[in-house]
Amino acid sequence: MMKHIELYKQVSFAILVMVIALAVVSCKKLADDTPPAELIGDDLVFDTKDSLGVNAEKFLNNIYADLPRGFNRIGVSSQTLFSITASVGNILDAGSDDAVPNGNTDLIQYFSTGGISSSVNPDNTWSANYAAIRKVNIFLSKIDRVPLFTKGLKDRWKAEARSLRAMFYFELLKRWGGVPLIGNKVFDAAEQINVPRNSYGEVQNYILSELDSAMPFLLTANAGANGTFAANYYGRFGRGAAMALKSRLLLYAASPLNNPGNDITKWALAAAASKAIMDSVSAAKFTYALHNAATTSHYSTTTLAGITTAANLSAYVTSVNKFLSIFSTASNNEIILPYMATTNNSVETNNDPVGYTRAGAGKTNPTQELVDEYEMTNGKMILESGSGYVAANPYYNRDPRFPSTVTYNGLYWLNRPVQTYDGGLDRPFGFGVRNSGETRTGYYMRKFMTSNSSTTDFTATNHVFPIFRYAEILLNYAEAQNEAVGPDNSVYAAVNAIRARVGMPNLPSGLNQADMRTRIRHERRVEMAFEEQRFWDIRRWKIAQNVLNGTLHGIQAKLTGTTVNYQVVEVTPVKFDAGKMYWYPVPFNELVSNPSMTQNPNW
Structure with missing residues (x-):
């Protein structure tokens, strides 16, 4: 950690106080004795007379905004404290073997080309996670000032804060291994930071201890009375x-x-x-379950006609809609902890195939390696004997999660089948001609995207990460x-x-x-x-050196008359240095500002 990080954290706290102050002022008549907002300190947030803890809860809610937000978060130029922006970025898995970005200079590829360093890391969340840990420590150090009327509420808020802190430490742990543990310490902005790294095991044990201590005071997942998890607490820890x-x-x-x-x-x-x-x-202590209802009708037997046998079509469409509904239903029992955001159109803006008049960016391009993983509906892999796979019709009779995850040539989207053959609406230049602006692999991402929008405009809707x-x-x-x-x-x-x-x-x-x-x-x-998940799975399994050394592939489709011919093609070389890349390099600024900081091996 470093001085400039701590200054940033102080600023973020000041912004929060100002937001709360402005909200308070806007709700009452202005009077001559109303102090300027910039002079209102944390006494307003942790008010000794606020038995409802209104502003203290706002502070806690603000910490939730620091949870992992997923989607196209890599390379986004501006992320506000309170919402997901529409800035174009990449998903983390575009740095794995599952996808590539449609721009071959996008920073996310540094993870698959060996380009990251202590100064350049597209996923450098070190500062952000320690900033969030600081917020938790401020909250825990001041919440006892607030005389909450509701019995047990303060203990629950503290438990939520400690669970959030555990999450932030886990986000650090999985990237860097052992990191400095600072306990409940709130550093002064001008204080010199000289804290050594703890071991992986020490950080792991700290997280476990925090979670075990918090659990008795947390709400369960049931909806109902007697301290159980009511619907309005969906999204809380x-x-x-x-x-x-x-x-x-x-x-x-x-x-x-x-x-x-x-x-x-x-x-x-x-x-x-x-x-x-x-x-x-x-x-029945928890109501979690696999979401097993097609609560959103993304597809019909008409729009998916020809994707499987006629006898299987109805059941197949239901399965596709079930899977897609997990991510387009505002709340459901499968999601244990979501990143909560207002309705937005950022997923579609970032990932829409490029040929539609609403002009999506088409950023996420799944690889042929991922596509080939989806079994046939009979449970066999495509190259397995008896699978029924036909290379001339490669997307027929595949696992229903395939059209729920990957947009391919011929899959229906909005008002027409997608055209990713060379010269098609969604690949107008064709394979190998452009390094950005259209799919590089012949595929786009389908998962998370809603299909209830206009063909010309993006509609804000639920996106549950x-x-x-x-x-x-x-x-x-x-x-x-x-x-x-x-x-x-x-x-x-x-x-x-x-x-x-x-x-x-x-x-x-x-x-x-x-x-x-x-x-x-x-x-x-x-x-x-x-x-x-895949980005971290190939690291914890130590197979990244196998799947990210060589070449990632895509598909080239060519339209001749009414027939589309498919050929697997090489898209991009990839490189993974097993001697160092299983852990991120500690940021350079941390090394120079903290005398006790040490770098990960071979960086």
């Missing part, structure tokens, strides 16, 4: 969210990157953390349990539940541990695509 963070934290700790000796007890702990959530669901969702818990459990004890019935049940939601057949019986590991990793890739 409840007990289930704290348990989900614990599940992910322990899974990462057990994974090869952080568990080179393959200590089985670490896998068992990770499995138990996920199982605790699943057991709470079974006991799932920080944690129940499907991940099932996948976390399956992975950890398989490593701890092997592919028992509970592992099959967890994976098969996710597949059944979209009408995919059960996994074949008799898989050994290695085969099940492959299946789980595959399932995680297709289920969680573009949710900021």
Whole structure:
């Protein structure tokens, strides 16, 4: 940490106080004795006479704005404190093997070309996370001034703040490994920062301790009375969210990157953390579930005609709509912790195919590597014997999550089929001609996008980014349990539940541990695509050196008469240095301003 970071944090706090002050002034008549807003300090925020804690809660709510926001956040030039902007950026997974940006100079590619350094890091969240930790520490140091009338409310707010702080430390941990732990310390702006890094294990144990201490005071996930999680608390850190963070934290700790000796007890702990959530669901303590309703009709049997057999079409369309509805329904029981934002059109603005009159940016281009991961509806991989895959009609009869995730040539969007053949509306220049402005792979991202907008204008609508969702818990459990004890019935049940939601057949019986590991990793890739999972999965599994060294591919489609011919093509070379790139480099400014700071190996 550094002086300039702390100054930034002081400024962000001052902005918050001013916003609150202006809100207060606007709600009452101006009088001669009303002090100027810039002179109002934290006594207003943590008011000793405010039994409702109105402004203190606003301060806590502001901390929620620092949670991971997902979507096209990389390279965005201006992110306000309170909303997602419409600035064009990239998704994090465009720096993995799942996608590339449509501009070959976009900074996100530094993760797949070996271009990051201590001075250039497209995902440098060090300052932002420590700024958020500072806000939590300010809140915890001052909230006891506020005489809250509601019994237990102060304890819950403190627990939420501590859970948020645990989340911010996890965001640091997964990027840099061990980082400085500062406890409840609130540094003065002029104070020299001289704090050494703690070890990975020390930071992990601190996060676990914070979560375990907070959980008894957090709301559960049920809707109802007696301290349970009412609908108006959706998006807050409840007990289930704290348990989900614990599940992910322990899974990462057990994974090869952080568990080179393959200590089985670490896998068992990770499995138990996920199982605790699943057991709470079974006991009706939590209402989490796989979202199993087509609450939004993104597609119909007319718009998806020809995508599968006529006999299967109706069920297939329902499965596609079910999956898409997870991300377009404002609140549902699958989302354990969402990033909450006002209705907006940023996802469509950033990712729309470029040929529509509303002129989307088409930023996210899925790779052929990701496309090839989607099975046929009979459960076989495309190159597996008996799959039924036909190269001349490559998108027919594929896992319903495929058209829910990837926009390909011929998929219906808004008012027409997408045209990504050379010279088509959505690839007007054709493969290899342009380095920006249209798809480089022949694909666009479909996931998260709503289809209820006008063909000429972007309509603000719900976009739910799932920080944690129940499907991940099932996948976390399956992975950890398989490593701890092997592919028992509970592992099959967890994976098969996710597949059944979209009408995919059960996994074949008799898989050994290695085969099940492959299946789980595959399932995680297709289920969680573009949710900021793959980027971290290939690191914690230590396979980035395998999947990000070589070449990423796309498709070239050519229209001859009424026939489209497809050919897999090379899109971009990729490079990953296993000697250093599994951890981010510590930012250069941190190294020069903190005498106790040390750099990660080989940077």
